[in-house]
Amino acid sequence: MGETSNSTLKIAAELWTHLLMSCDRREETRHRVHYRIQTLIEAPLALFPLVDHIVKMLVVVVVVVVCVGVGVGVAGASTLLQVGVCPNVSSIPDLDLRKLEGEWFHILHFPTDDTTFSTCIHSTYTYRVTEGFLEIVTEGHNQDGEGVAKGGVMARLPHSPNGALQLDMDGMPPVSLWVVYTDYRSVACMYSCVQFPGMRAEWAWAITRSGQPLVRRVSRCRGALRHLGVNTAKFRRIPQRSTCHSDTLKGL
Structure with missing residues (x-):
């Protein structure tokens, strides 16, 4: 399990770097996010018992997060993943x-x-x-x-x-x-x-x-x-x- 999970995360990191380049060509951004992924890889694998099942979702979500941070600059976007779930949110009634x-x-x-x-x-x-x-x-x-x-x-x-x-x-x-x-x-x-x-x-x-x-x-x-x-x-x-x-x- 440990070796498989570690290998999967490393593949994800390489895939992440490739995908990131498609939405942000700035070298400093690629280095910054690659460091964050490496930190994840080097963390104790006991923290990631389901990593083989969620790593593809992780890559997709992080691509969305950083691409939004690059593209939405219209108002700013947090590029940090946080522990927890999204709140139950609704738009105001009868939004026009x-x-x-x-x-x-x-x-x-x-x-x-x-x-x-x-x-x-x-x-x-x-x-x-x-x-x-x-x-x-x-x-x-x-x-x-x-x-x-x-x-x-x-x-x-x-x-x-x-x-x-x-x-x-x-x-x-x-x-x-x-x-x-x-x-x-x-x-x-x-x-x-x-x-x-x-x-x-x-x-x-x-x-x-x-x-x-x-x-x-x-x-x-x-x-x-x-x-x-x-x-x-x-x-x-x-x-x-x-x-x-x-x-x-x-x-x-």
């Missing part, structure tokens, strides 16, 4: 995608190793009536102050009992998310979680209609997530300067 149309500023997110977007992040949502989805264009600055942009769509998942949406952005696998709170006029709070046996990876975003929102409006997002059992202490603020968006447009 059309009312989400317009400009949103990214104020809070769970931190990430990804640096696609660093500051001045904002998105424009356009509702496509015929198709019934939101078209998303997200712009911002990277760590070098250069303007960057990504596009994608957000749509309802058919027959979802809990109002899940599917987010499909450039350079990332599709992920499910939930709008756990919004008043449409000032703030929206979104949450996503990917799960496999015993572990999860989660993302959360607070977006507002203003780049300098009132604290109480953002606090509504924290409250909605706390009610679901999500640790909102992980939230970090995204810098939004008064000159952010004119600068961003010049850089594109």
